[in-house]
Amino acid sequence: MKKNPPPQQHHITELLAEWSDGNQSALDELYPLVYDELHRLARRYMSRERKGHTLQTTALINEAYVRLVDQRNVHWANRSHFFAISAQIMRRILIDHARRHAYAKRGGGAQQVSLEEAATVTPDQSLELIRLDEALKSLSEMDPRRGQVVELRYFGGLNNEEIAGVLNVSENTVTRDWNMARAWLYQQLTGSGAN
Amino acid sequence: MNPERWQQVSRIFKSAISLDDEARAEYVAGQCGVDESLRVEVEKLIESHQRASEEKFIEGMAAEAGAALIIADDEIEKQSALNKGQQFGSYVILDALGAGGMGEVYLAKDSRLDRTVALKVLSQDISSDQRRMQRFRQEAKIASSLNQPNIVTIFEFGEVDGLTFLATEFIDGETLRDYLRAKKLKIGEILEIAIQVLAALDAAHEARIVHRDIKPENVMIRRRDRVVKVLDFGLAKVTEKRSSVLTDHDADSEAATAFKTAPGLVMGTVNYMSPEQAQSHALDERTDIWSTGVMIYEMVSGLMPFKGATTSHTIVQILEKDPVPLTQFTSRQAPEELQRIVSKALAKSPDDRYQTAKDMLIDLRSLKRHMDLDAEIQRTSSSGSPRVTVATDETPHEPNKKRVVIYALIAMAVVTAAIFGINIWRSSRARTNASITPPAAAPVAERSLTYWITVQKFRNGRPYQPPFTQPGEMIFEADYQIRVNIRSPQSGYLYVLNEGPPEASAQPEFVVVFPSPTANSGSPLVAAEQLVQIPEQSWLKFDAQQGTEKLWLVFAENAVPELEAVKSFANPQTRGLITDPARNKVVQNFLTTHSSTKPGYEKGEALTTLKTPQKLLVYAIRLEHH
Numbered sequence: 044m045k046k047n048p049p050p051q052q053h054h055i056t057e058l059l060a061e062w063s064d065g066n067q068s069a070l071d072e073l074y075p076l077v078y079d080e081l082h083r084l085a086r087r088y089m090s091r092e093r094k095g096h097t098l099q100t101t102a103l104i105n106e107a108y109v110r111l112v113d114q115r116n117v118h119w120a121n122r123s124h125f126f127a128i129s130a131q132i133m134r135r136i137l138i139d140h141a142r143r144h145a146y147a148k149r150g151g152g153a154q155q156v157s158l159e160e161a162a163t164v165t166p167d168q169s170l171e172l173i174r175l176d177e178a179l180k181s182l183s184e185m186d187p188r189r190g191q192v193v194e195l196r197y198f199g200g201l202n203n204e205e206i207a208g209v210l211n212v213s214e215n216t217v218t219r220d221w222n223m224a225r226a227w228l229y230q231q232l233t234g235s236g237a238n
Numbered sequence: 239m240n241p242e243r244w245q246q247v248s249r250i251f252k253s254a255i256s257l258d259d260e261a262r263a264e265y266v267a268g269q270c271g272v273d274e275s276l277r278v279e280v281e282k283l284i285e286s287h288q289r290a291s292e293e294k295f296i297e298g299m300a301a302e303a304g305a306a307l308i309i310a311d312d313e314i315e316k317q318s319a320l321n322k323g324q325q326f327g328s329y330v331i332l333d334a335l336g337a338g339g340m341g342e343v344y345l346a347k348d349s350r351l352d353r354t355v356a357l358k359v360l361s362q363d364i365s366s367d368q369r370r371m372q373r374f375r376q377e378a379k380i381a382s383s384l385n386q387p388n389i390v391t392i393f394e395f396g397e398v399d400g401l402t403f404l405a406t407e408f409i410d411g412e413t414l415r416d417y418l419r420a421k422k423l424k425i426g427e428i429l430e431i432a433i434q435v436l437a438a439l440d441a442a443h444e445a446r447i448v449h450r451d452i453k454p455e456n457v458m459i460r461r462r463d464r465v466v467k468v469l470d471f472g473l474a475k476v477t478e479k480r481s482s483v484l485t486d487h488d489a490d491s492e493a494a495t496a497f498k499t500a501p502g503l504v505m506g507t508v509n510y511m512s513p514e515q516a517q518s519h520a521l522d523e524r525t526d527i528w529s530t531g532v533m534i535y536e537m538v539s540g541l542m543p544f545k546g547a548t549t550s551h552t553i554v555q556i557l558e559k560d561p562v563p564l565t566q567f568t569s570r571q572a573p574e575e576l577q578r579i580v581s582k583a584l585a586k587s588p589d590d591r592y593q594t595a596k597d598m599l600i601d602l603r604s605l606k607r608h609m610d611l612d613a614e615i616q617r618t619s620s621s622g623s624p625r626v627t628v629a630t631d632e633t634p635h636e637p638n639k640k641r642v643v644i645y646a647l648i649a650m651a652v653v654t655a656a657i658f659g660i661n662i663w664r665s666s667r668a669r670t671n672a673s674i675t676p677p678a679a680a681p682v683a684e685r686s687l688t689y690w691i692t693v694q695k696f697r698n699g700r701p702y703q704p705p706f707t708q709p710g711e712m713i714f715e716a717d718y719q720i721r722v723n724i725r726s727p728q729s730g731y732l733y734v735l736n737e738g739p740p741e742a743s744a745q746p747e748f749v750v751v752f753p754s755p756t757a758n759s760g761s762p763l764v765a766a767e768q769l770v771q772i773p774e775q776s777w778l779k780f781d782a783q784q785g786t787e788k789l790w791l792v793f794a795e796n797a798v799p800e801l802e803a804v805k806s807f808a809n810p811q812t813r814g815l816i817t818d819p820a821r822n823k824v825v826q827n828f829l830t831t832h833s834s835t836k837p838g839y840e841k842g843e844a845l846t847t848l849k850t851p852q853k854l855l856v857y858a859i860r861l862e863h864h
Contacts, residue, residue, distance in 0.1 A: 085308055100301045137304035140311055143335055170416055185244045198300045223248050226287035229295050
């Protein structure tokens with residue numbers, strides 16, 4: 044893989060500030076930059092740590108933040124925004140991988156392929172991720188905030204206190220949102236709920 | 239769940255989970271009041287909350303699972319022959335998806351058409367085998383000619399830089415196998431999947447392609463819209479051959495070859511094998527019917543109908559055992575009709591099975607409609623909406639009873655026997671008219687009516703002589719007993735009358751078939767999509783005399799006064815026969831006025847056709863008995 048040159052801190056910092064001020068098109072530009080950086084970092088972490096080690100999402104996002112954003116010129120609130128978008132991007136990265144996996148496992152379309160040698164992950168893991176992602180989409184349509192709580196916590200690796208900071212709500216609210224959201228997702232994924 | 243409901247549920251849930259069990263039940267009951275379904279929803283969610291906590295559901299981070307995925311993808315990328323971004327013929331490689339026995343699979347973009355495809359690059363040892371390549375090529379060609387939404391599309395089979403590749407539709411979804419692992423399917427979902435699989439098979443069989451390897455691993459469900467796709471058409475043979483050490487066999491014995499030589503490798507396949515497949519007999523379309531039957535059985539019960547401790551035991555079961563009826567799995571509440579369909583698909587002798595995928599498809603669709611309708615009735619009756627009563631048929635059918643044929647005469651044309659699936663429809667432009675209820679300047683209503691006819695084919699296990707015929711085409715091979723199902727996408731007034739063969743110099747007799755005291759409670763008004771079955775819970779028995787019978791279907795936007803009167807005749811004493819000569823005349827006049835006849839194409843006989851009236855459709859189904 045080709046190595047990306049370190050993205051320009053200054054540019055990203057500006058984009059982040061613009062987006063925080065409500066400029067949505069800044070996000071479109073920001074997204075791929077952060078995606079690439081997070082993905083690159085994740086792969087680097089994994090190739091160093093190998094199996095048996097978990098990916099520390101928060102550490103990853105923190106590192107990306109430090110690398111991408113010029114610390115001297117950034118407002119504190121932008122950090123929350125950065126975490127929010129990073130959680131979303133981590134979700135995307137993982138789901139992209141999971142989809143590819145689920146697809147490869149079943150043999151890539153019109154023919155059977157035995158993938159024992161290629162697959163080091165059980166398909167169930169990737170499918171579970173995909174299903175959760177789908178259910179989370181439905182949840183966010185009904186209730187965007189609860190959806191975001193799950194995204195920040197599960198995909199972004201943030202704790203309740205940090206989530207409360209990002210969403211600007213109390214920690215109690217985060218806990219309650221989490222309980223409800225998790226119960227609903229559980230119901231969806233296990234098929235134990237009414238339709 | 240709509241957002242308001244969600245808010246309601248969440249408000250109660252929030253307070254309820256902090257209470258102990260007893261206080262909680264009381265609190266929830268108090269909050270929900272008479273809204274029983276709200277209470278059920280809240281309680282289910284509370285239960286899910288408790289279980290999710292116990293199981294530590296999504297307590298860990300997604301990245302824990304994701305880490306392994308990232309590593310694995312890195313590995314795949316390192317091993318792949320083609321790199322991301324690389325040009326391969328007219329394709330640009332987007333991603334390596336995996337590798338295996340047959341070759342490597344990539345996600346690629348066809349730059350000519352800007353579409354994403356799954357690109358399979360065959361390994362050298364496969365592409366150097368001339369004979370296999372020949373067959374592979376031939377089959378890819380046939381399979382690519384199958385243009386059916388439930389069959390994976392093959393876009394291209396070709397060669398670039400000495401590498402043979404196959405480009406197919408990329409489906410983002412999961413296999414039925416994974417789907418079944420994840421959740422218990424409802425009967426309705428099972429029927430939906432089975433219907434789509436059979437639609438694919440029907441198209442393939444029409445093109446003389448037998449799949450031979452129908453199993454949950456070869457059925458995919460697209461994530462986006464839950465469309466079912468059948469994989470591996472015509473390619474199964476090629477892959478099976480790989481596991482065989484024998485050198486050459488003709489196509490029909492190939493599955494058996496695989497079984498004999500490497501049972502371990504094809505274990506998954508044995509369970510779905512038909513008796514003829516297991517015995518290396520010649521295979522035809524009916525082997526796919528069997529395998530589909532096994533798959534439905536598995537979806538409903540969660541168990542394989544035939545499964546022994548070893549491959550040989552399984553084969554013995556396939557050849558000899560009758561599986562436990564689905565209706566005995568009480569938790570599933572499988573309808574009797576489904577059991578009938580499955581057991582017919584699993585008849586040991588291909589001759590006793592459904593003879594075509596189409597036949598089985600028809601029965602499954604009919605059952606599905608039935609169930610949808612029942613659900614609809616339950617919904618409307620529980621919410622206190624106006625009463626909708628329709629003819630429902632819960633009595634179990636005798637085995638081997640149905641075959642569907644459609645025969646209709648409409649709109650100055652004769653539509654002769656089509657085997658199935660024809661929606662006969664006709665739009666009638668309702669001109670501006672004060673009596674039309676929709677808002678002024680309402681769009682012109684497209685009037686349509688779907689009906690299909692099922693015909694009894696056997697009685698007491700013996701086939702019948704075909705009594706109903708139509709010049710040029712066989713129509714009804716039946717014991718004069720037919721069933722008609724009618725449905726319209728719009729609500730309207732439906733009248734169905736049977737006109738018997740005219741006796742010399744006598745008035746034709748009319749029997750009111752619908753409405754009747756049992757069918758729709760005597761009301762001709764049918765709801766949109768309401769399924770009307772005629773006759774209800776029995777078969778319409780046609781006169782055994784020679785001659786032409788007609789079944790008149792009149793569907794109107796408004797009640798038809800001439801025919802409204804017939805309601806009073808539809809009583810059990812007269813069995814719907816219009817005995818009053820004056821009434822008979824009114825009905826006859828109406829039907830004559832609203833239809834026309836023109837010379838038939840044989841012996842100057844008259845064909846009843848549709849005269850295009852406004853807001854009214856008149857169909858005459860003619861049944862000839864010679």
